[in-house]
Amino acid sequence: KLFRIASIPGDGIGTEVTEAAIQVLQKLAEVDGTFHFEFEHFDWSSKNFKERGYYIPPDGIDQLKKFNAILFGAVGSPDSNKGQTQAKATDTKRLPDVPDHISLWGLMLPLRNSLTQYVNVRPTRILRGTSSPLRAEVCGPKDLDWVIIRENSEGEYSGHGGTTHAASGNAVATEVSIFTQVGIERIMRFAFDTAMLRPRKKLTMVTKSNAQRHGMVLWDQIFHEVKKEYPDVETDKMLVDAMTVRMTLKPQTLDTIVATNLHADILSDLAAALSGSIGIAPSSNLDPTRKHPSMFEPIHGSAPDIAGQGIANPVGAFWSAAEMVRWLGLEEVADKLMECIENVTEAGPRTRDLGGSANTKEVTEAVCNEIEKQ
């Protein structure tokens, strides 16, 4: 069986971890022998944006449509604040290069939207050998096992709104979040379906309907309706602010979580931090209708502060690759890859963010060795 994969390594450490992930995927295929990957590379990035004036060429989205899946690295020019968080959160000042907002509007969001990837799945757990920054009494190794289902196609990221410069010189900006019944229902169903497949069958829905009276109230109402279809799922509701408290102080009480584009963006970064390192965390941008290819990316960003040094943690990219393999229908291969990844996070080598001193290459080779051993 042949799978055609588009790879978009992007910027900074995105290129380094994508290369590593491809190596691991090729090794998996080689050892298994029943399937193959063919990769095609797309050099869409902030770096090339500066020369070309665009991220995605006019026929870019169409080119992607023929692939079975997309492996994404990271996007963000060196002024990105987001990028600083893979290995450490520094507080360095940076000069603008390609402003962050341009790089994301230009690449990430159009991909998600044009390929109807309306679900973003972010599993979080403490991999063997890694540890949470939380005290052991607060969070034991098995106490944090969540999957965050993020609405990935509407809400706070609509891009609608604008800025008016009144004659008085007083600028006014509006930012319009758009929530549709169709959009909310489909993400809710996906979340309930996900919860149904998990041992605890629990779903927590997050809004901020005590302060935002329109879209968030619609979320509440639709949740109330959809949950009638899933009597076996235990549900509860949280406000997004209180949710951060519960994640931090009572991680055991959570299982599946569904939230809006912005809320889940924030909560999933927090989840990654609570699980030990943002360098580990994977994400899947899914088109559940399977009309278009889905896209798999580590959540860490381009990390300009460590880019080019070969020291990025590739585990987030490996885990994302495992999720891709699972989405392609190779469940057992995905489980095996996760096993190999965790053998390495447990026994080492480990990168700096996990308390080790290994580089990307060493970790990648160790995972490839594990694959051979299986």
Next chain:
Amino acid sequence: KLFRIASIPGDGIGTEVTEAAIQVLQKLAEVDGTFHFEFEHFDWSSKNFKERGYYIPPDGIDQLKKFNAILFGAVGSPDSNKGQTQAKATDTKRLPDVPDHISLWGLMLPLRNSLTQYVNVRPTRILRGTSSPLRAEVCGPKDLDWVIIRENSEGEYSGHGGTTHAASGNAVATEVSIFTQVGIERIMRFAFDTAMLRPRKKLTMVTKSNAQRHGMVLWDQIFHEVKKEYPDVETDKMLVDAMTVRMTLKPQTLDTIVATNLHADILSDLAAALSGSIGIAPSSNLDPTRKHPSMFEPIHGSAPDIAGQGIANPVGAFWSAAEMVRWLGLEEVADKLMECIENVTEAGPRTRDLGGSANTKEVTEAVCNEIEKQ
């Protein structure tokens, strides 16, 4: 000197901790002898809303204007999810009572808006004798010392937008965030002024301008301008998602933080959790022009799960009272009160959320005893 204070105890444990705070304030005045407090109580609450149909009577805001300050408890009917977080974050299902959104739109937000309390200040540190849920290597007792400056009058809480039920049956809701130059400039200046008074003089500005292209970009631009007026303040910028990671993994790197209404709402709950208990955290809703009274409230909410049992942690209300006293110009008295509070968090008695078994009354008496001893 006489200070006239309006007290709005509200719902649930709000009434219990406000009573405790008043007792402590009266003791402070009695021992000191140079100032007095006169309290007037307002029974605006979700409980009374159900009988009356309103939270604030037509002349309510005018009544408040004659006071020097307002002491607020909490609002939220028993279905509030927010309220569950004072002592613990439970996952109990609850039936709607007064929906949360009504109780907050009806009381909290009109107060903040009508009294031009455009700044919400949320200091966070680890009080003596309490501890962070973070491991000691990640966060030592002195490593978390932040003040979050929250924009309190515009942005994501505008209430604008609406819900349209199209004939197709597909509802669409819009939620409009409104940001004004005047509103952003004044909160930025307040944040810079706050940073200037702190030993490290550091300010971190938080936005999400890589996904929200209008209001958040205006925040970035105005930050860039205003910081020129404060060459002594060291600044940096973070995206709100990455900010949760930095707060969790590198708390030492942060000092003063400024963010929008929604972002700072979320980040300040996280800050409270990371400092040990949301039962401790204070907030000040300030009108820096001093035209109207400012309002002081613990951030914990009405906590229906423990309301009526007399076991709520009053420390958040005491700390809020200390901030009120400071705002009224009694700096030294405020410092003394904080000293007394921390003597009690250190030596006990402590409530359950801090690992003790004391009730509200015992903690209150202990703080009053400390005040007498000074």
